Amino acid sequence: MSSKIQYENDSSGTGIGRAGSLEGLRVLDLSRVLAGPFCAMILADLGAEVIKVESPEGDDSRQFGPWFNGDSAYYRLFNRSKYGVTMDLKIEEERDNLLELVRRSDVVIENFRPGVMARLGLSAQRLLEENPRLIIVSISGFGQEGPLQQAPAYDLIAQAMSGLMSVTGWPGGQPTRVGISLGDLVPGLYGAIAALAALNERHHTGLGQHIDVSMLDSLTSVLESVGMRALHGENPVACGNDHAMSTPFSTYQTGNGAIAIAIAGDRLFPRLTDALDRPEWLADERFNEQARRNEFPVEFRAALEEALRPFNAEQAIELLSKHQVPTSKVYSVNEALTSEHAIHRGLVATEADGFKTLASPLRLTGSVAPEPAPKLGQHNSLMSEWLAGPVRSGAAPVHAS
Numbered sequence: 550m551s552s553k554i555q556y557e558n559d560s561s562g563t564g565i566g567r568a569g570s571l572e573g574l575r576v577l578d579l580s581r582v583l584a585g586p587f588c589a590m591i592l593a594d595l596g597a598e599v600i601k602v603e604s605p606e607g608d609d610s611r612q613f614g615p616w617f618n619g620d621s622a623y624y625r626l627f628n629r630s631k632y633g634v635t636m637d638l639k640i641e642e643e644r645d646n647l648l649e650l651v652r653r654s655d656v657v658i659e660n661f662r663p664g665v666m667a668r669l670g671l672s673a674q675r676l677l678e679e680n681p682r683l684i685i686v687s688i689s690g691f692g693q694e695g696p697l698q699q700a701p702a703y704d705l706i707a708q709a710m711s712g713l714m715s716v717t718g719w720p721g722g723q724p725t726r727v728g729i730s731l732g733d734l735v736p737g738l739y740g741a742i743a744a745l746a747a748l749n750e751r752h753h754t755g756l757g758q759h760i761d762v763s764m765l766d767s768l769t770s771v772l773e774s775v776g777m778r779a780l781h782g783e784n785p786v787a788c789g790n791d792h793a794m795s796t797p798f799s800t801y802q803t804g805n806g807a808i809a810i811a812i813a814g815d816r817l818f819p820r821l822t823d824a825l826d827r828p829e830w831l832a833d834e835r836f837n838e839q840a841r842r843n844e845f846p847v848e849f850r851a852a853l854e855e856a857l858r859p860f861n862a863e864q865a866i867e868l869l870s871k872h873q874v875p876t877s878k879v880y881s882v883n884e885a886l887t888s889e890h891a892i893h894r895g896l897v898a899t900e901a902d903g904f905k906t907l908a909s910p911l912r913l914t915g916s917v918a919p920e921p922a923p924k925l926g927q928h929n930s931l932m933s934e935w936l937a938g939p940v941r942s943g944a945a946p947v948h949a950s
């Protein structure tokens with residue numbers, strides 16, 4: 550049976566706001582480009598009503614290629630399933646309208662530089678005064694306080710300052726940026742998690758809160774074994790595709806190309822020796838235990854690649870797979886998105902107008918199918934309806950005993 554998500558159609562025909570895990574939750578997305586829009590996109594994928602608030606000029610990412618029917622595919626990915634309105638927050642009347650929306654919303658997501666919202670008269674304190682139940686997620690480069698509070702930040706800067714680039718790339722080579730914008734995506738994920746946790750906390754306290762998410766904090770927190778080694782006496786450096794704590798765990802040359810082989814610990818190692826008919830490795834004191842192999846990675850690479858040389862990449866993968874050794878070819882992005890497994894799992898979704906996009910990996914019964922991102926100001930006509938709706942700030946806080 551296919552594991553693709555089976556989506557329910559929205560009987561209203563709007564394609565947005567259909568029943569989902571977060572049905573009834575209203576999110577104001579004041580953010581732009583990547584970290585904030587990605588955070589809000591996750592909530593939209595789970596059925597929240599997300600209202601994207603843009604300046605009259607629009608989100609900068611509307612100008613990023615590639616293009617689909619004249620629209621930015623980049624913008625469409627991160628702003629799918631959202632309503633879209635325009636507001637000039639430098640105009641008092643527009644700020645008043647935003648505050649009215651705040652009173653009628655559950656979550657605000659913003660990624661302005663710290664202090665910008667306050668200068669507009671829209672500080673977190675002001676928003677919470679208007680709606681004490683509001684959850685505000687602020688995503689910035691270095692946090693809402695600290696010596697780098699006002700420093701500009703992009704993904705590259707966060708990757709550089711976190712130490713991530715220093716352990717990415719080949720030994721002795723230049724520090725290397727990871728090929729996707731992890732400096733934006735990781736805080737976006739944390740922002741969505743924090744928003745949902747704060748909403749659950751609100752059930753007990755009746756109160757909202759201001760959440761401070763930093764790009765640098767977020768990247769530093771996912772340094773995992775690299776961070777632990779640095780904290781406990783080592784100086785981690787780049788090691789290419791190798792893993793500093795596991796051997797073999799890298800890409801290795803066959804007779805006609807490289808394949809990935811990943812063995813962590815000693816339980817799987819005999820499978821490799823059986824597959825390649827190398828029982829002598831189990832008797833070799835350099836190779837028979839993980840800790841020892843880690844001391845002789847160059848020697849073991851030479852032995853392993855010698856054993857792989859009689860096979861081409863496909864033959865090696867087939868042989869190792871039969872022995873349940875974790876292995877794979879190194880896919881191009883196009884190959885990864887069009888593989889048999891990707892098609893079966895539904896990793897690419899197609900929106901109503903034929904636009905292909907990356908599917909959400911969240912497979913809940915309340916996940917919703919992606920719908921086209923809004924045109925600039927597409928839902929301005931709905932503002933009067935939203936502003937006439939009931940406020941969400943009137944309930945008295947229920948303090949936990």
